[in-house]
Amino acid sequence: MRRLTALLLIVAVTAGSFSDTAKAETPLGKWARDAQQRVVKIYGAGGLKGLEAYQSGFMVSPEGHIATAWSYVLDVEPIVLLDDGRRYESKIVGFEPALELAILKIEVSDVPFFEIEEKLSASWGDPIIAVSNLFNIATGNEPASVMQGTVASVTDLNARRGTFKTPYRGKVLILDLIANNPGAAGGAVIDSRGQLVAMLGKELRDSATGAWLNYAVPANALRQTIGDIIAGRKTTIPDSSTPELARKDSHNPDALGMVMIPDVLEVTPAYIDNVSPDSAAARAALRPDDLILLVNGQRVDSQRTLRSLLRTVDRRDDVELTVQRDTQILPVTLQP
Amino acid sequence: MPRLSSLCSPVAVPLLTIACTLILGVRTGSADNEYRQAMAKAVREAANRVLPSVVSIEIIGTAQATAGEVEQDAPTSGVVIDPEGFLLASSIVVQRPSASILAVLPDGSRHAAKVIARDYHRDLVILKIDTDKKLKAIEFPATLDLKIGKTTVAVGRYGGDASPIVSRGVLSGAERLDGVALQTDARVSPAFYGGPLIDLYGQVLGILIPAVASGGAPDPTSWYDSGIAFAIPSDVILKKIERLKSGNDIKPGLIGIASKTKDPYDDGTEISAVRKRSPAEASGIKAGDEVIEVDGRPVRRHQEIKQALGRFDAGDSIRIKLRRDGKEIEIETELADTIPPLQPQRLGILASEQPGETENDETQVFVDDVVPGTVAEGKLEPGDRILKLGDTDVTSIGALRSLLISAEPDTELVLSLTRQENDQTIKITPDSISGPALNEVAKQWADAKPGNWKSEEIKLPDAGNAAAFLAPEPGDGDQSLGLLVLLLNPGQDAPRKIVDEWREAAMAAGVVLCAIAPEDARRWQPKELNAIANFAAAVIKKAPINPTAVAVAAPGAIAGIDAEAADSMALAVAISQSSTFFGVSVSPKTRSPAVRLKENNPSAALQFLLPVSANQELPEWSLAIQRMGYPIVRGGDTTILKLLNWVRLLQAI
Known part of the structure; x- marks a missing residue:
């Protein structure tokens, strides 16, 4: 790009008129503007100490479904700021830990959105722009930041031992652009047709080289899950219609053998502190430091939610958990 | 490629601008899009020309002792240079002993590689694999078009499936790192090391290496992804490759001259001394000669001599033009890989x-x-x-x-x-100079009466250290005083108190004292190396100090005091800031710091004082120190006064 600008500038000078400078300007503006309108800023409650409580996301339906990276920012129902500054409270309607993907929903209609292609069309060398709210530079009604670059590589980082410390398994785009910064996770990577090609990932080092990665997860890998969540085929919203059972008739963490970390915060994450011997948890090989993400497919955002979800399950029934252990996402069945 | 070149031709430009105006309103602007697509296509076509020869190199089983961010066993790249199985890679792959080096070919097959030879001068290594697979050798052009600003593409392989990886930039410079390397602004992350840097026509400009400019950072990988990357040019590789393939290592060529100017950037190329048993001595170069040309290149400063010599290897013969007694003479000399160390x-x-x-x-x-x-x-x-x-x-x-x-x-x-x-x-x-410390000082110093000495705190604008110095009041007493910079251990935070405690000895010895506490109360940090030299320079301006009687020491320099963090820091300061310090004194139990040891420089020679007696054993690191030509002075039962006397005597010849 710089090369073209310089080239045209030289032409402008030889023509002896600065009015030609305008011709040197790239039409990146339109390309960028279209993309920006589909990108949103997402704010959480404050997250963990010392970590940023903001990230990026993008619209995937005209009714306000937003795809973003699943992270600690989503501890609470996040606040979403649209490109024009409109502010919404959002609901987390679904998430897929294995893809590090979450879908939020806000109450709007007719918003611009990205369609997601079935196939990965990007290849190495392709020009792209990345739109995200890196470092939360764009505040209030400011649109997200646009950066240009190219795809450096389309590669598989997982074939080697634990190279890529995320549960995501599959192809990634490596970007020739310093794109992955605090707040950029969930941002959109767009090709020169204006088509969404990937979602920026969280900040990560490549553990094989030790270097910081600039990477994005291809959109086609997220397509099925996004579709399922929007269509309601896959939701993690607690079903409020399921009645709570009497304490003696339902499950609770202690009875299942899960000693949770002390519940001292308003939203204490559901980390297991200890596993009681000879319990359902012990039989299922749960371990201290496992984080419970889902109970019977419903999202656990805190220990309080964990307890209330378990209250809806008959104590004679199995409990399906999804837990995170380091970077692994594991399905676990607790049999009482 | 044809599309891009037509875009660049003057005839096509009006068409292009018309296209811009006409198609405005189409989603991404078609001329711009076309340019970007043309560039993407050109980059892919160029890279595809070399990719069949680009391999990934994996290191298996190496000790994990990283100085920088980048892992010792980071997978990097390499190129096939010969269908027989010879590969060229960055010497980062042999930086540490490893159980195995594997080459991953473009088809994903892995092959054990053995090391054939190493180019220590250019940080390259030749590997060899045995395989029946058909290998495609990369071509190194003998002549290069190195127009600064031309498009460059770094090419490598990355990830478990050894996928192609590219980063585009421009050529930023040539003859960098003392004439050895090209420079590009492509974002070169570790995976690219050993891979080719090519132009848009697929011509190999060079092979990428991890490197930083001199004094830039402790680890050569520190500048990854920064837009400052280096490659060894193809034409040079072409000249060296047969020598390496036949199993001969290459080392930088040494000549053995010392500069008259202390600062190599000063004007003048006079030689102040010629090293014994060096190529310079063998070819008849004499102290007092002025260098006019090195291999046909005119030189005006010692830095330029260094740069002109930088490209040559041990064993290379070069012609040097000198001025001696007003006459020009030309000599030829064969550079050596080692010169016997100095014994000052x-x-x-x-x-x-x-x-x-x-x-x-x-x-x-x-x-x-x-x-x-x-x-x-x-x-x-x-x-x-x-x-x-x-x-x-x-x-x-x-x-x-x-x-x-x-x-x-x-x-x-x-x-x-x-x-x-x-x-x-x-x-x-x-x-x-090596051996026991001198017991007496010059008579004129011993007889001098110290005037009025005062301690005060000193601050530097860009350093957060607490520091204090003790010096005579201006215009008072002796000239040619010494200066000792005393580094305090983490936790010692009252430099003013320390200099006052040393006052009596400092005045008796005629040595100005400057005590510096670490910025962080828990440790000394590498970024403070430079700050310490700045403190020394600031104090030198405040008193009549002989700039060759400047030393750095830690409390462990005094007999009976244990080595701590300040001792390692003092060693690091002396070695890395060698144009400021002419002496360093620490405990013999000092842990050696992570700094690159340079050869002692006759124009700014450094000596070591350790509180050990004649028959006591020296620390292990002292062997490396002596091999680099640094004298080790044995202070025996070193007291504060004895340490300070040694400091002032650093100016003795």
Whole structure:
């Protein structure tokens, strides 16, 4: 790009008129503007100490479904700021830990959105722009930041031992652009047709080289899950219609053998502190430091939610958990 | 490629701008899009020309001791240079011993590689794999178009499936790193090391290596992804490759000359001393010669000599044009991979300079005083004017010092001098600086009465360290004082108190004292190396200090005090800031710091003082120190006063 600008500038000078400078300007503006309108800023409650409580996301339906990276920012129902500054409270309607993907929903209609292609069309060398709210530079009604670059590589980082410390398994785009910064996770990577090609990932080092990665997860890998969540085929919203059972008739963490970390915060994450011997948890090989993400497919955002979800399950029934252990996402069945 | 070149041609430009105006409103602007697509296509086409020859290199089973961010066993790239299975890679792959080096071919197959030879000068290594697979060798052009600003593409393989990876930039510079490397602004992350840097036509410009500019960072990988990356040019590789393939290592070529100027960027190319048993000596280069050209390149400063010599290897023959006694002569010399280390020598005099009588006359060098107990005692006298050492005219104190630092041990020298208006010659065998410390100081110092010395705190704008110094009030007492920079251990945070405790000894020895506490109360940090030299420079301006009597020390320099963090830091400071410090004193139990050891420089020679006696064993790191030509002085039962006397005597020649 710089090369073209310089080239045209030289032409402008030889023509002896600065009015030609305008011709040197790239039409990146339109390309960028279209993309920006589909990108949103997402704010959480404050997250963990010392970590940023903001990230990026993008619209995937005209009714306000937003795809973003699943992270600690989503501890609470996040606040979403649209490109024009409109502010919404959002609901987390679904998430897929294995893809590090979450879908939020806000109450709007007719918003611009990205369609997601079935196939990965990007290849190495392709020009792209990345739109995200890196470092939360764009505040209030400011649109997200646009950066240009190219795809450096389309590669598989997982074939080697634990190279890529995320549960995501599959192809990634490596970007020739310093794109992955605090707040950029969930941002959109767009090709020169204006088509969404990937979602920026969280900040990560490549553990094989030790270097910081600039990477994005291809959109086609997220397509099925996004579709399922929007269509309601896959939701993690607690079903409020399921009645709570009497304490003696339902499950609770202690009875299942899960000693949770002390519940001292308003939203204490559901980390297991200890596993009681000879319990359902012990039989299922749960371990201290496992984080419970889902109970019977419903999202656990805190220990309080964990307890209330378990209250809806008959104590004679199995409990399906999804837990995170380091970077692994594991399905676990607790049999009482 | 054709699309891009047509875009660049002058005829196509009007069409392009028309296209811009006409198609405005189409989603991404088609001319812009077309340009970007053309570039993407050009980059892919160029990279595809070399990719069949680009492999991924994996390191298996190496010790994890990283200095920088980048892992020791980071997978990197390499290129096939011969269908027989020879590969070229970055020497980062042999930086540490490993159980195995694997080459991953473009088809994903892995092959064990063995190391054939290493180019220590260019950080490259030749590997060999045995395989029946058909290998495609990369082509290194013999001539390169190195127009600065031309498009460059870094190419490598990355990830478990060894996918192609590219980063585009421009050529930022040539002949970097003392004439050895090209520079590009492509974002070169570790995976690219060993891979080719190509132009848009698929021509190989060079092979990427991890490197930083001198003084840039402790680890060569520190600048990854920064837009500052280096590659060894193809034409040079082409010349070296057969030598490497036949199993011969390549080392940088050394010549063995010392510069008269302390700062290599100063004007002037006069040689102050020639190293013993060096190529310079063998080819007849003499102290006092001025270098005019190195291999046909005119040079004006010692830095330019260094840069011109930088491209040559040990074993290369080069022509050097010199000016000697007003006449130009040309010599040829074959560079060596090693020169026997310096064994610095000393006469034991204090000298001073006076300008010549007329502007055209050379500077005159006089003996000011003789240090008792040295070889100069009884042979030289205060007031002697030194004319020549051997055949070399002595025209500055620095040149005289260089000559003695590079002198041969136990070898008689002939000094020509003027004593009370009579010319005479004196035969004298200098003494090695290594060995026991001198017991006495110059008579003129011992007799001097110290004036009024004052301590005060000192702050520097860009350093957060607490520091204090103790110095005489201006215009008071002795000239040519010493300066000791004392580094305090983490936790010692009252530098003013320390300098006051040392006041009596400092005044007696005539050594200005500057104590510096670490910025962080828990440790010394590498970024403070430079700050410490800045403190020394600031204090030198405040008192009449001889700039060659400047040392850095830690509390462990005193006998009986244990080594701590400050001792390692003092060593690191002395080695990395060698143009400021001429002496360093620490505990013999000091843990050696992570700094690259450079050879002792006769123009700014450094000596070590350790509180050990004649028969005590020296620390393990002292072997490396001595191999690099640094003398180790044994202080025995070193007291504060003895340490300070040694500091001031650093100026003795």
